[in-house]
Amino acid sequence: MVDWSGGNDTGSAPRKDAIWACVAREGEAEAPVYLRNRDLAETWLAELIADELAAGRRLCLGFDFPFGYPAGFARALTGRADPLAVWAWMAEHLEDSPAGNNRFDLAGQINRTLGDGPGPFWFNGLKREIDGLPRGLDGRVNPFAERRAAEAQASGTFTCWQMGGAGAVGGQVMTGLALLHRLRGRFPGQLAAWPFEPADRPVVLVETWPTLIDTVVRARTGPGDIRDAVQVSAVAGALSRLEPATLGRMLDVTAPEEGWILGLGHEAALMAAADPLAPPPLRNDCFALPAGVDWTPVDAALALLRDRLTPVTGPETLPLGAALGRVLAAPVTALRANPPQPNTAVDGYGFAGPAPDGPVRLPLCEGRSAAGAPFGGVVPAGQALRVLTGAALPEGVDTVVLDEDVSVGRGQVAFHGPLKRGANTRRAGEDVAEGEVILQPGRVLTPADLALIAAVGLGEVAVRRPLKVGVLSTGDEIVEPGAEAGPGQIFDANRVMLLSMLARFGVAPVDLGRVPDDRDALRERLDGAAGEVQAVLTSGGASAGDEDHVSALLREAGALQEWRIALKPGRPLALGLWQGVPVFGLPGNPVAAMVCTLIFARPALGLLAGRGWQEPWAIEVPAAFAKRKKPGRREYLRARLRDGRAEVFKSEGSGRISGLSWAEGLVELADGGREIRPGDPVRFLPFSAFGL
């Protein structure tokens, strides 16, 4: 990415409004490069192109000036409606050196050639008059549009017709187009000029406009930073991080004469790629289990998820009213102390404390202080003022005596001491100090959190975007609830359950429907989902049998990790990344699907959503049942509390949905063997501990 400049040599010390360039590879921007003049920049660019071509890499070369003029200009100047003919014309006629260039004379020359009157170029920045180049807009004639179609859509651009004045880009365009023409000549056939030529050559020249990601640039520019340097780095990084499909859509533009700004109309995608908090992709091996282990203990599997999964949702800023339940993306710092100034905690009378032991009489001062209507004056020593709850303490008051403890009459207030200095008042900042960090990233915002944020002066917060999680049911036998079901068919119970569980987990459920046991249909559905959601839960087909198409498909794509967890209920889980999106292939049995979702998917989704690792809380209670448990697997029993004891469902059958509905939580039995008798302590995890 190059920030071009039409100005003269800017000296040896890096400074703004100079030429800046930045190379980004694979999403990482290198240090921005300061180029003091156009000669140096051209040499630097030619070397970069030569190096990249030699290394067999492709290069997307972005410049921040228009690649074309408004429609009609190319034909008027060169006789052909071809923007590349204008590039050649500029290269032929522009005289350029680090000390200066002939852009004003060239603008005058073009205006004279067009012969319609003084214009379209304007603004003579020189002392001498230039034939055909008006100093201002008075009397100027412009037979073309003032702006290109792209500029009409991009607010805040300068026109290519303006040759001088602060921010003008006329000279940048002329010197820039001449540069591009020469670079194309140095590497014949290697440089494609987008969008005039297809972007299929090793080097593609694109027009960019850093203002498209201005909020990111502003957020990243610290005191002492050079904005141009931050800009090139941000744009280069963003373009380099774009998904190929997204970049493809941005490049799919028809603008044969005027050119186009890359990313215009796709600002959200560009911003997401530019965002400094944009999360990195998950590691490819994030679900890999240690080799050689036959059955992985639940705790080992959980530790592995905890270790490998990272947040995948980017940030956005929301007003407080829209932020409930969202995950904080950045620490929240108090803009103002709470309370902001000392005030009274009660209705009463304020004075300078302390008050001595025994009867006290103070003359009343004229006026009062109420919340929102403070007393402007000073309360003289030895006097008291009427104060109402929440009112700022005026100068001369640091102590308040309660209404209930006084008698008032004849311009005086009387009460019995002693009263400590500061009694019945609130100190400024006694709750929260200004600048204090009140909430940490990862926090799920509660109503009280929103009150706290509001109280310290913020109207909006940076939160993570909701994690979108798709739910897909698989199986030839599955039909839609309420529909006609033939013999051998069963209603889809899992999908509505999983979607509802996700809603309770505070992520955004996305219904991906049902697919039969057909690999192509499943592949197509997952492909579609990968662009839309950030995680997928499937149910059914996750084992290693002939009809287990979820695991088969993931295996075929080289993405399957078959998890054989020492857990009951739950057969193997199929985990994998589908186009970078984690897929949790859950068992089809509703009981196993629910337990695996609670135990594995919920904490994993919490990490992906940025809220950190969540452990459900549990309580130890006496068992109301007897059971002999074999060693080797952790077990979860459908359970509920009655009279302080844990009852378990009459059957452990994994297809018994009625037991799930009967239960109010799970009893967790540790991996080892155990003989449980009524009254023995067991661990009970209420469903509410999982957020259900």
Ligand code: AMP
């Ligand atoms: P599978 O894991 O595909 O072998 O399925 C195990 C059992 O779960 C089978 O009896 C399926 O019919 C049942 N099953 C699979 N998907 C669902 C679903 N969405 N709703 C209810 N039961 C299901």
Ligand code: MG
């Ligand atoms: Mg099945």
